[in-house]
Amino acid sequence: MSLRAVKGMKDILPDEISKWHRLERAFRECVEAHGFREARFPIVEPTALFVRSIGETTDIVEKEMYTFTDRGDKSLTLRPEATASAVRAYVQHSVQGREPVTKWYYVGPMYRRERPAKGRYRQFYQAGIEVFGDPGPYVDAEVIDLVVGFIASLGITEVEVLINSIGGPETRRKYTAALLAYLEPHRDELCPDCQRRMGANPLRVLDCKVPRCGEIAADAPSMLKHLTDDDRAHFDELQATLTTLGTPYRVDGSLVRGLDYYTRTLFEVLGKGEALGAQNALLGGGRYDEMVKSFGGPDTPAIGFAVGLDRLLMAMPEVEPEAHVDVFVIAAQPTVRAEAALLGRELRDTGLRVESDLRGGSLKSQLRRADKMNARIAMILGESEVAAGAVQVKDLLEKTQQTVFRKEAAKRVHEILD
RNA sequence: GUGGGUGUAGCUCAGUGGUAGAGCACUGGAUUGUGGCUCCGGUGGUCGCGGGUUCAAUUCCCGUCACUCACCCCA
Structure with a gap:
């Protein structure tokens, strides 16, 4: 690429x-x-x-x-x-x-x-x-x-x-003069960068990581004493x-x-x-x-x-990533996918984070997806549920499942999450 | 700017002078519409790029680019 x-x-x-x-x-x-x-x-x-x-x-x-x-x-x-x-x-x-x-x-x-x-x-x-x-x-x-x-x-x-x-400024002026007076006899021992720094910004010599410069800097007059x-x-x-x-x-x-x-x-x-x-x-x-x-x-x-x-x-120490969805809505048959989309919206309207895989696929594969993304709840909607005005609410953590009236579904999820 | 290391599957990496493998990931299945564990199967790679040596190069050589670590500097 x-x-x-x-x-x-x-x-x-x-x-x-x-x-x-x-x-x-x-x-x-x-x-x-x-x-x-x-x-x-x-x-x-x-x-x-x-x-x-x-x-x-x-x-x-x-x-x-x-x-x-x-x-x-x-x-x-x-x-x-x-x-x-x-x-x-x-x-x-x-x-x-x-x-x-x-x-x-x-x-x-x-x-x-x-x-x-x-x-x-x-x-x-x-x-x-x-x-x-x-x-x-x-x-x-x-x-x-x-x-x-x-x-x-x-x-x-x-x-x-x-x-x-x-x-x-006053301290800086006086100290810079004192530092230069100290460094001048050592000029040839300093690294090229430091020799340049002497002209531009002598304080930086104190910070140099080159060993010899560090040794020289260690014996330099203390800035703190010139305050x-x-x-x-x-x-x-x-x-x-x-x-x-x-x-x-x-x-x-x-x-x-x-x-x-x-x-x-x-x-x-x-x-x-x-x-x-x-x-x-x-x-x-x-x-x-x-x-x-x-x-x-x-x-x-x-x-x-x-x-x-x-x-x-x-x-920072590692921490477990949090789930980014609460509910995964599953359409048990391809025929109820539109209804599943609507159910998703109903749940989102109550403040839940809802995802689903509307491509379809087997119930098993959709459940696997729900599990992979760490959703707490899988909500299963099939033809029989639609006919009965109900949904299956499956708690993936507690491994429990119950049939709930569709109108009650969001409320039930909120109860489980709390 | 100066040195070192590494480039093979989406990721982490093996490997061989005769056009390639594992684990993970993804995906399908293990009889009806039920996840994690296990088992079986599948998708997926111009072996960074260019040149050279060779009957033949992912493998050897040269170059190049990219990434990375250190120096330096800084947050």
Whole structure:
């Protein structure tokens, strides 16, 4: 077959969809319990939106975006993440004028042109939240506590929560200078990527996975020691609040995220176990206090996170799929198929999920089908039943069967299901 | 972008230098209109694609494409 799904993009067929529904439902329930409301943003945005927010020198912008020119010569990009869109929408609609604190959530596909691997796709799904207007640190702790609770609610227990603070602009300026002063004598020992990063975004050197770079980074001056008093107080209070909440966490001074817009609080949740392969970052987020202002909005602090739904799905324990029909209607003879269709409609009108195989076939084969799709009830309609105004109600689980007046059939099914 | 692995039935995989098999799935039957278990039968494959060696290639060689895993990056 020559026409296939695009590399790194896959179909989700009905057999898998119940797991997705369960995941999405759990997310919505969790964030709505915290007062978040759903927002939906376009999948296509102006390219500049991502270049300016995520950062020109990040891997995402440099080599992973699906960027194209539309017929009006505008450069557009398939969103690689949703925070930039959320900020754009927040500013565009002057949301700050309506409420002091805005809490949004979103769920949807994102696009990055990476080499696919286990748990990494070119179209992947993220769910996330954004809080505008609250400088923290208490809301930071609430957000982290929310994600920990959400992941636990899915039955995923083996996780690690990492937090860090990279401070605000002043801290960043001072620390970057100190870091460069430290790195300069080691420049030749660093990998080529890191040598480049020194010029573009020195913080990323701390995150490098190349062994030698990691060794050098380990002895680098600590970012946490360079925090300004305000940034320090913010981070301390965040930790104190997490302790009060009983939320487990570990401070990791080398945690630096791949997007440039972050300030102060950063956090990440790592999954364990082989189901995930090498892609163990389940969730990442942090504060981005400067972004709203840089997009022309009022000076508004903000924090958010995004979870990778595909990875969460892999880490989730399996559960038995639920039946998707309640009643399977069977026409015992081909002559009563029209009547069977009508019976199906009568049952659906009472709220039941009803399916039947109107192609006909033997009673045996139709019963087999009812069993295969896990229907609780098989309702058998034959010529003698039609003549008597009755149906056979067969409970496939209890293995019982009774003749019921057709008028009573729906009621009887509801009794069995309850 | 760099490496490794794998391409045979819808799925999971055996197998052979002489045009192919199993299990599962699907489907029919085991006497009248009754499912799951068991037994018997059936449908279904240009052996990824192209080239080469050979009397003969699914099998050997080369190339190519696809999928996949790791590095990298990230969710």
